[in-house]
Amino acid sequence: MKKVGLIMGSDSDLPIVNKATAILKELGIPFEAHIYSAHRTPEQVDAFTSSAYDNGFGAIICFAGMAAHLAGAVAARTVLPVIGVPCKSSNLDGLDALLSTVQMPSGIPVATVAIDGGANAALLAAQIIATSDSDLYAKLKAKRLSDAQKVLNKDADLLAKL
Numbered sequence: 001m002k003k004v005g006l007i008m009g010s011d012s013d014l015p016i017v018n019k020a021t022a023i024l025k026e027l028g029i030p031f032e033a034h035i036y037s038a039h040r041t042p043e044q045v046d047a048f049t050s051s052a053y054d055n056g057f058g059a060i061i062c063f064a065g066m067a068a069h070l071a072g073a074v075a076a077r078t079v080l081p082v083i084g085v086p087c088k089s090s091n092l093d094g095l096d097a098l099l100s101t102v103q104m105p106s107g108i109p110v111a112t113v114a115i116d117g118g119a120n121a122a123l124l125a126a127q128i129i130a131t132s133d134s135d136l137y138a139k140l141k142a143k144r145l146s147d148a149q150k151v152l153n154k155d156a157d158l159l160a161k162l
């Protein structure tokens with residue numbers, strides 16, 4: 001199976017990255033995670049990204065806050081699908097990172113999820129990999145059904161309580 005690459009701009013992004021790794025582990029998808037920053041360690045971003053396709057990656061998720069250029073810098077160096085997760089920081093509630101991640105020039109797409117949306121980023125990466133992996137596709141369908149069932153159970157509980 002293709003691997004998912006996870007790149008975070010700082011270890012302070014780890015709580016959001018952990019939301020993604022939990023989903024990838026649940027689905028049995030291999031992944032590799034790194035702390036590489038577009039600003040602080042651009043050479044490592046370049047080396048990882050330029051070789052990602054040859055190294056068996058099928059999608060890359062980038063996590064960054066503040067002036068969040070990481071996803072764009074990665075997307076500029078590969079035609080693998082790149083998913084950007086804008087991470088909330090103390091001053092602007094993540095709006096800074098959201099706009100820096102989502103407002104890409106045409107030609108270099110980044111699929112941007114919600115602020116701190118680590119779980120959806122992993123699910124989207126899984127859906128991309130599942131287009132050529134029928135076992136994973138079936139797992140994702142089963143997860144959707146079981147997640148829906150949890151909501152229906154809560155609805156039934158609420159009905160019984162009120």
Ligand code: RP5
Binds near residue numbers: 063064089
């Ligand atoms: C970004 O700046 C990182 O992705 C992080 O979200 C933010 C703050 O980084 P630290 O100062 O906590 O290392 O590059």
